[in-house]
Amino acid sequence: MSTPHRVKVALPEANSRGYEVLVGSGLFGSLASILSRFCPAHRYAVVTDDHVAELYAVRLSRMLHGAGYRTDVFAFTAGEEQKTRETWTLVTDAMMEAGCGRDTALIAFGGGVPGDLGGFVAATYMRGLPFVQVPTSLLAMIDASVGGKTGVDTPAGKNLVGAFHQPNCVIIDPELLSTLPEEHLRAGLAEAVKHGAIADAEYLAWIEQEADTLLAGDAQALSRLIVRSVEIKAEIVARDEKEVGPRKLLNFGHTIAHAIEALSGYSLLHGEAVAVGMVEEARIGERSGVTAPGTSARLRTILSRLGLPTSLPIDFSADDVIGRTRTDKKARNGRVEYALIQDVGTPVSREGRWGHPVADETVAEVLAGANGNR
Ligand SMILES: NC(=O)c1ccc[n+]([C@@H]2O[C@H](COP(=O)([O-])OP(=O)(O)OC[C@H]3O[C@@H](n4cnc5c(N)ncnc54)[C@H](O)[C@@H]3O)[C@@H](O)[C@H]2O)c1
Numbered sequence: 568m569s570t571p572h573r574v575k576v577a578l579p580e581a582n583s584r585g586y587e588v589l590v591g592s593g594l595f596g597s598l599a600s601i602l603s604r605f606c607p608a609h610r611y612a613v614v615t616d617d618h619v620a621e622l623y624a625v626r627l628s629r630m631l632h633g634a635g636y637r638t639d640v641f642a643f644t645a646g647e648e649q650k651t652r653e654t655w656t657l658v659t660d661a662m663m664e665a666g667c668g669r670d671t672a673l674i675a676f677g678g679g680v681p682g683d684l685g686g687f688v689a690a691t692y693m694r695g696l697p698f699v700q701v702p703t704s705l706l707a708m709i710d711a712s713v714g715g716k717t718g719v720d721t722p723a724g725k726n727l728v729g730a731f732h733q734p735n736c737v738i739i740d741p742e743l744l745s746t747l748p749e750e751h752l753r754a755g756l757a758e759a760v761k762h763g764a765i766a767d768a769e770y771l772a773w774i775e776q777e778a779d780t781l782l783a784g785d786a787q788a789l790s791r792l793i794v795r796s797v798e799i800k801a802e803i804v805a806r807d808e809k810e811v812g813p814r815k816l817l818n819f820g821h822t823i824a825h826a827i828e829a830l831s832g833y834s835l836l837h838g839e840a841v842a843v844g845m846v847e848e849a850r851i852g853e854r855s856g857v858t859a860p861g862t863s864a865r866l867r868t869i870l871s872r873l874g875l876p877t878s879l880p881i882d883f884s885a886d887d888v889i890g891r892t893r894t895d896k897k898a899r900n901g902r903v904e905y906a907l908i909q910d911v912g913t914p915v916s917r918e919g920r921w922g923h924p925v926a927d928e929t930v931a932e933v934l935a936g937a938n939g940n941r
């Protein structure tokens with residue numbers, strides 16, 4: 568195992584403790600000793616999905632049992648459609664039945680779905696258990712596992728029920744990506760493009776240049792990507808843990824993304840929806856006069872190189888999408904707020920506010936005729 572990179576998430580609020588994100592090849596094999604240091608407990612509840620469980624649960628349980636820890640694995644059916652209150656009920660009931668008490672720590676193990684759901688179980692079970700994130704998808708490694716947002720979807724929209732609950736640490740082993748299906752690798756890269764778009768133009772250029780290497784699953788390139796994305800996310804979360812200010816930037820592309828993800832019945836992957844969302848929100852910014860002309864075209868070029876979709880699915884109408892954006896958490900006083908960028912790498916704040924209310928008519932103008940290839 569190489570020496571891990573350590574990225575500190577320094578939390579601003581007085582009663583919040585900071586934590587570390589460890590990134591290193593082979594770290595998964597040292598999980599027991601990392602847990603004993605960062606999240607000691609008598610027993611561990613592993614919350615995961617059935618794909619990840621099939622690949623890694625035996626190894627994980629053996630390691631923890633071998634180190635003398637009682638370990639139970641709670642695996643639910645994989646997929647965004649399972650990130651619900653019903654699955655939360657199933658998992659918490661199973662944990663009660665297994666006798667998990669307050670001496671238990673939780674391991675959220677998997678992609679962003681087990682990460683968000685497991686984190687929400689940790690936030691609520693017996694009024695809160697300590698937990699660690701052990702992400703296994705690229706999207707979860709670079710985004711979902713860092714920052715303490717946990718929750719589930721409801722029929723009205725994505726992530727509408729949840730809690731802020733910070734992990735004790737995040738343990739990232741890029742070797743686990745060797746089994747990740749390619750479409751999910753691409754979907755994860757969409758969030759990396761978002762990090763470049765909101766914070767670091769040079770990083771975005773590097774992603775574009777290394778697109779083929781990254782898509783080929785090159786371990787070194789992926790590790791570098793994970794570390795830079797985690798640094799950007801950690802820096803933003805440190806400025807604004809509870810998303811009252813600059814953290815809203817991380818929602819770039821997400822107002823449209825959440826709407827089309829839900830409209831697709833979750834057949835569109837989160838990262839794919841974010842790719843489309845960033846292009847459309849850059850166009851909304853251009854139309855509103857806050858985003859430099861050409862920004863959406865630049866993003867479209869990079870996202871296409873990564874094999875990601877860049878336009879609305881053909882059967883989605885602008886009205887349906889706009890209707891869905893109103894139920895997103897980002898709707899305020901009847902106007903939907905968007906996190907916009909001035910140019911790639913440079914976000915826009917309006918008198919210190921990071922959400923930009925945009926009139927539905929502007930969004931409708933942009934989305935009209937936005938389906939299919941432009
Ligand atoms: N909390 C946050 O701040 C935050 C940020 C971004 C995204 N999210 C959430 O993350 C979710 C999307 O995450 P995701 O794309 O990881 O979804 P996911 O958890 O459904 O994982 C995608 C698929 O990859 C499989 N998988 C995961 N790791 C694997 C591995 N190593 N090998 C083989 N298969 C593997 C999973 O079983 C699943 O089928 C969304 O619900 C989104 O809202 C949360």
Ligand SMILES: [Zn+2]
Nearest residue numbers: 710758837841
């Ligand atoms: Zn996202």
